[in-house]
Amino acid sequence: MTLAGKHIVLGISGGIAAYKTPFLVRQLVQNGAEVETVLTRSAAEFVTPTTLAALTGRPPRSALFDIEAEAAMGHIELARWADTLVIAPATAHTIGRLAAGLADDLLTTLALATPAPLFLAPAMNQQMWAHVAVQENIRALRARGVGIIGPDAGEQACGDVGPGRMSEPETIIDHLQTLHAQKPLEGKLTGRKIVITAGPTREPIDPVRYISNHSSGKQGYAMAAAARAAGAEVVLISGPTRLETPAGVRRVDVESATDMMKATQAELEQTDVFIGVAAVADYRPAEPKDRKIKRESSGDISIEMTMNPDIIRSVAESAARPTVVVGFAAETNDAIQHARDKRLRKGLDLIVVNDVSRKDIGFNTDENAATLISDDKEVTLSKQSKDSLAGAIVEAIVELLGES
Numbered sequence: 054m055t056l057a058g059k060h061i062v063l064g065i066s067g068g069i070a071a072y073k074t075p076f077l078v079r080q081l082v083q084n085g086a087e088v089e090t091v092l093t094r095s096a097a098e099f100v101t102p103t104t105l106a107a108l109t110g111r112p113p114r115s116a117l118f119d120i121e122a123e124a125a126m127g128h129i130e131l132a133r134w135a136d137t138l139v140i141a142p143a144t145a146h147t148i149g150r151l152a153a154g155l156a157d158d159l160l161t162t163l164a165l166a167t168p169a170p171l172f173l174a175p176a177m178n179q180q181m182w183a184h185v186a187v188q189e190n191i192r193a194l195r196a197r198g199v200g201i202i203g204p205d206a207g208e209q210a211c212g213d214v215g216p217g218r219m220s221e222p223e224t225i226i227d228h229l230q231t232l233h234a235q236k237p238l239e240g241k242l243t244g245r246k247i248v249i250t251a252g253p254t255r256e257p258i259d260p261v262r263y264i265s266n267h268s269s270g271k272q273g274y275a276m277a278a279a280a281r282a283a284g285a286e287v288v289l290i291s292g293p294t295r296l297e298t299p300a301g302v303r304r305v306d307v308e309s310a311t312d313m314m315k316a317t318q319a320e321l322e323q324t325d326v327f328i329g330v331a332a333v334a335d336y337r338p339a340e341p342k343d344r345k346i347k348r349e350s351s352g353d354i355s356i357e358m359t360m361n362p363d364i365i366r367s368v369a370e371s372a373a374r375p376t377v378v379v380g381f382a383a384e385t386n387d388a389i390q391h392a393r394d395k396r397l398r399k400g401l402d403l404i405v406v407n408d409v410s411r412k413d414i415g416f417n418t419d420e421n422a423a424t425l426i427s428d429d430k431e432v433t434l435s436k437q438s439k440d441s442l443a444g445a446i447v448e449a450i451v452e453l454l455g456e457s
């Protein structure tokens with residue numbers, strides 16, 4: 054009963070994959086969730102309201118202006134009731150309407166009116182999925198924190214083969230379980246705004262080349278997911294990564310350290326916690342060239358480097374200093390001593406240090422081990438997934454906020 058008592062609003066839009074939704078509904082109910090189903094106009098062509106009513110024990114809803122349904126639970130009430138809104142299948146049309154922010158039926162209205170995280174399980178023909186219009190909509194939704202589940206690749210109802218099949222109900226349930234798994238911290242950061250930097254930065258040499266580092270962004274993204282799961286409003290200022298934005302997190306994409314600095318300053322007002330996880334390049338080419346450096350005419354070259362701004366230090370020293378400022382340090386030798394010094398030098402409340410000379414943790418791996426150093430405490434956490442480490446760090450942050 055991993056979803057016991059959770060209120061799930063399941064939106065169903067009109068695609069052939071809707072035939073899978075009764076299985077999804079059954080598994081949600083078996084996991085203890087309370088489910089309200091909302092159909093788009095064409096969804097009823099693929100799945101019958103009678104089936105859904107039998108499985109959920111509640112009549113499915115469809116129209117925005119249904120007097121009887123509104124009398125039982127108004128649509129705004131339904132939007133507030135939801136712990137999660139999942140749309141499965143999400144057709145290209147519904148994805149387009151969500152990306153445009155339309156509210157032309159009950160489902161899209163709920164998507165705008167609910168504070169709950171939104172997940173989509175897209176399903177469509179592979180050519181449609183690949184279309185730039187759909188991909189742009191997906192990118193826009195992801196950037197707004199919408200969780201995109203799948204689609205899977207394989208044989209399609211239309212005979213095509215490729216990505217576009219709706220993910221299996223088990224996969225969708227897995228996502229929801231992960232979202233609701235972080236129980237102990239649930240609500241601990243509600244009403245707090247947290248700004249996190251993550252990933253590497255790229256410092257241009259010329260229009261086609263840059264200097265960067267091996268940071269994957271995984272630890273920063275895990276921090277964002279954990280802070281969001283604890284109820285915070287999370288802004289993730291991210292250098293280039295291959296990662297998906299955690300559900301419910303607002304992501305701001307940047308490239309260089311200078312951009313990251315600007316984006317951070319723009320977000321600082323009313324921020325309770327700043328977490329610098331980004332591997333910010335310490336130096337950048339002093340004069341990036343406007344044109345590609347040509348081998349023939351240049352011969353050997355040397356690039357003059359200039360120092361980048363220290364983002365976290367400027368946050369810690371700013372007039373709008375967040376209550377808690379947390380830094381990360383990757384060290385190769387004398388890790389603890391370096392980290393203690395770094396925490397004081399940068400004016401941080403907490404520093405999370407790991408030893409990157411170990412190949413099994415840190416950069417580009419899924420696991421990490423770390424020591425958390427604050428004013429009055431040093432706690433060493435053993436090797437564990439970056440997700441679970443993120444949970445432990447959020448716990449430490451909750452404690453620091455409590456003390457302040």
Ligand code: CTP
Pocket residue numbers: 250310328329330331332333334335361362363364365366379380381382383
């Ligand atoms: N950091 C930052 N801006 C920089 C460099 C680092 O915000 N220009 C932040 C990182 O996000 C991290 C912390 O500072 O939270 C420590 O990063 P690190 O690279 O270890 O610090 P440096 O000051 O660069 O120290 P070192 O001399 O060890 O390179």
